[in-house]
Amino acid sequence: MTVAQNGVGQINVLPYYTVQNGNMTLISIANTDETNGKAVKVRFRGAQFSDDVFDFQVFLSPADVWTAAVTLDGSVARLATSDKSCTLPVSVNQPFVTARLLDANKAQGTREGYVEIINMGDITPGSALYTATKHVNGVAPCTTATLIGSGITPNDLSTAMTNPTTGLTSFATIINVAQSKAFTVPATALNQVGVTVPVRYSRQANLTIGTASYGSVAPAFAAAQTADSVFDTATGNVTMYEFDLPDLSTPYGTANAAAQLAELQTALAKASVVTEYATDDSILAATDVVLSQPTRRYYYTWTDTPNVAGGDTNKTLATVAGATGVYAGLDAATNKLQVGAPTFYDREEQKVVNASSIVISPNPQGTSTFTLTGEVSLVSINNGATPSGALGAALTVQDYTTIYADGLVRLSTTNLSNSSPLPVIGFTAVNVFNSGVGAAGTNYGQVLPLKW
Template identity: 30%
Template sequence: MNPLSRRCLLAAAVASSLASPALAVRLDDDGLGQALIHPYYTTRIVQGAQFNTYLSVVNHTDTVKALRVNFREARNGRVMLAVNAFLAPYDVWTVALVPNDEQAGAATRLLTADESCTDPPLPFTPSVLFSNAAYTGANSDGLGDGLDRTREGYVEMIEMATLTGASAAAATMSLSGVPTNCAALRGASVLTAAAPTGGIAGTLTLINVNDGLDFTLGAEALAELSRQPYYRPVTDPYPGFNAAEITPVSVVGVGSKVYRAAWSSGTQAVSAVLARREGMGEFVLDGATLSRTDMVVTLPLRPYAPSSDGVAFTLDYRDREGRGQSAIPCEGPFAPTCSAQWDRVASVITFDGGLPHTQDDVGVLSASTGPLITTSGGGFNQPPMTTRTTRIRLGEDPVANGSFSWRVGPAGNTVTSLPTSQVIDTVTGLVTTGSQTYVGLPAVGFTLRTFRNGNLACGTATCQGNYGGSFPLKFRRDIATP
């Protein structure tokens, strides 16, 4: 039997074994989906130079999309601004997030010159300020009331529906480059709509103009969330990743096996496709180029879970020759005394390669980085939920570059699917039915690396010699079956 025939028979066998509908929530490797997670934004100021964040979403289809866009802050994932964006076929929507002024406690504001239809309207002037209403007063979560909380976080975008009929016509661009009748869409409680079909993609750019730094990333894309429209006006906090219309089935590929799991809710399905036991990356801490490395980890499902004190993890690192060590003061890999907690929705950790060190040393995203793990003890984020950036000392001797990994323990980070779940072995064609246990955190993240050469002589002129790059974290999964 030739390989092509075998693959066709295997596909038929797998399809016939699936009693439930084929739709299942999944991560899309090509970056196209029904929902996007932009893992981080910042408008913080580092050494007098401010970061801005540019965000985009593209409708790569010939249909009109109705999206819910939630801008969430980093400590507890509270929504600071919600927008309904109506994207015409092949439309691109772009916004910029900047600090409202030079004060550390100022709010983030959103700017856009984009003509795409949105609710509320988002004109270029005046800009729209992020609000602290979701975490102050009756909504207080005890983690701070200041507008400083709006200065970093992440963004979720969810396709609520494909617009049809008169609603689609209202969002379609006219010959003058503006929507035909945006007013008919703003505030409407009911629109003519069909199920979401996917095909949206997005990017983010963290840019520091004064320092000459620019970091770009693609948004994480979730596909096949729903076959039901679930449009709501922007004044309604619904929907999110806890929407009842999200299919409670997930599919994850690990090696030669495909895990198709059934859950009691769509939120669990989204959690399953993002569940990671271990996150891995590289660091560069070269003294000659004043290089720094930051790791950013975001937990996008935390706002939909019960409040907790955090999730324990341990950290391991190796130099470029593969000689392994654990972050001081640990005595061995994953030693309990090195355990820390992801106690924020979005966390920034700066790596430090050795002496000299001060609390004002510059990381990539911060100039004041909070607690430091040293040989005399210490720990992460003390008190919990308030420190936004933490520094990890990788030993007393400088470590120029190498690799690292963080790993979460099973306690409190295990979820088991329904017994109708299935595992498909794509090599043998064997299909096994039974519950699946996922260990890990629904997490996304990346590293940022800088090389700061300052001002350089370029012939008779002076030019800036700062560079930066961004790299998605690599992940390992832990899924157990009977």
């Protein structure tokens, strides 16, 4: 498993989506394969503990592009699309789902997170599935008999697919219309190189694993399908359904989920990241650094397993107790992991010598402890007691305040507990304000790729 430098892969991961503070997020997924269609799993995960908050399937025909918008609907995120490509369920114009969010998080846990996009299998010309999903005069037929059959449970389409190949590319645009700013972010693309990737189709159905088929096989829960221990009856004990597969750890040409996870860790691991920052008050500049960790989910340990007697009859909830491996030392109570101190420079090569002069706002005493919070950790620069000036984040953001307004920063992404580099993707969002445009002025959003 390697990161595709051309941005086209079998798997795409969008590092961040948000509907906080007036933002909406536009999603685009393109199939650059001009011959084969793709059966694609799309899963939105929350920023705090990467709980599944919305997932579905999209069937892309050759050279097809699927688009949607994620907006705020009351207290939760909602997906809206008028795209003509086929999906399961037939309509995905729905609010995000809070069933797997703890009560304390239900009101806000869907509003920020990241997105997994997985090619489950190629759809070859001439097959019934290809005919059912191939656009005709700009509209895909989405033939019910092929996709769903005669019942309410979708058909097992695995035999209609061939081995998934590369071809997916995606991006997200975080846009705030009222503040006239936008940030466009490409997905990280991953490819499995040197081996044949088997079809990894699982029906979009609420049938439990072990009693219904996973593709053409009917296995009980095993590490060969996922490394997410929340579904293990000995640990998290949350009920696992067919729609939970595949995930990023589902074997994608490797022997088992542990091997898949190890490959992802190697491909995405970074000891630190470097980015420029701008916080000059004269232009109201603000900088937020997004550090998304799409494999952290698989290192959790669990407590407070589903309490059926207490009302969790569907066995949907389990609480994170801590983590192992590269995430050993995670403080589950605060959702924080300690990392090394940042190194700040101004634009003239001056360096912050004493890390204690860099504060986690609004602490005036300084600190020698630096952490990353949540699955999607946001580090705001010099934004004070109200972190996140560029993106308006709320769930997992903290502010690093330094003496320099603009410059270069190296942020540690190494777990201090065991010196492990963390699997991180992301970007830097910089916003500046020009007061000379019109009567009210205007914002400009910039996106900087992380370097390491």
